[in-house]
Amino acid sequence: MPKHPLDRIDRKILAALQQDGRLPNNELAERVGLSPSPCLRRVKALEEAGVIARYVALVDPASVDLPVNIFVNVSLERQVEARLDGFEAAVMARPEVLECYLMTGDADYLLRVVVPDLASYERFLKEHLTRIPGVASIRSSFALKQVRYRTALPLEHLG
CATH class of the missing domain: 3.30.70.920 (Lrp/AsnC effector binding domain/regulation of amino acid metabolism (RAM) domain)
Incomplete structure (x- = not known):
């Protein structure tokens, strides 16, 4: 069981950000079916809970x-x-x-x-x-x- 309970929207947010960590909030909100403000609040909550540990750029070796x-x-x-x-x-x-x-x-x-x-x-x-x-x-x-x-x-x- 995760330390931070994740609902369907949280899982959609995580899946989208794992594919593109630079996704603008308005586009992320549209993809997960939220308006921008609640989407941003959820992302911040996931960051504060440590579910989202950090954002990185993947460099081709x-x-x-x-x-x-x-x-x-x-x-x-x-x-x-x-x-x-x-x-x-x-x-x-x-x-x-x-x-x-x-x-x-x-x-x-x-x-x-x-x-x-x-x-x-x-x-x-x-x-x-x-x-x-x-x-x-x-x-x-x-x-x-x-x-x-x-x-x-x-x-x-x-x-």
Whole structure:
């Protein structure tokens, strides 16, 4: 159950803004079947409740010379709080790391790293990732092709 109860109009607003975060309020209001003032109040309420976390521009990685995606499994020597916190702080400081997940299973962490080329990844690996205290093993998988990439969350389960 969501922290903030979402009705049909809220879900329509979220779906529209996930497709186009720059949608003008009057156009958004028309799409969801409201007049502009109540629509704006609902958007503000969704922002204040943290349902809408932020607005961003999605940049095409190839257009900014970042075509290489690597998924990195990292295992730590020991899963103690200090090591976990230290690892997380270290990867938070690296701009190449777009995503980091604490995992169950074989590896402790799964990272998504973007770089311009293999030499850049090698530098990142040697100069940063391998130097984080407590790292026991690193396994890298290179994405050959992006088949699907979405940022919009599916909202159908909400009703």
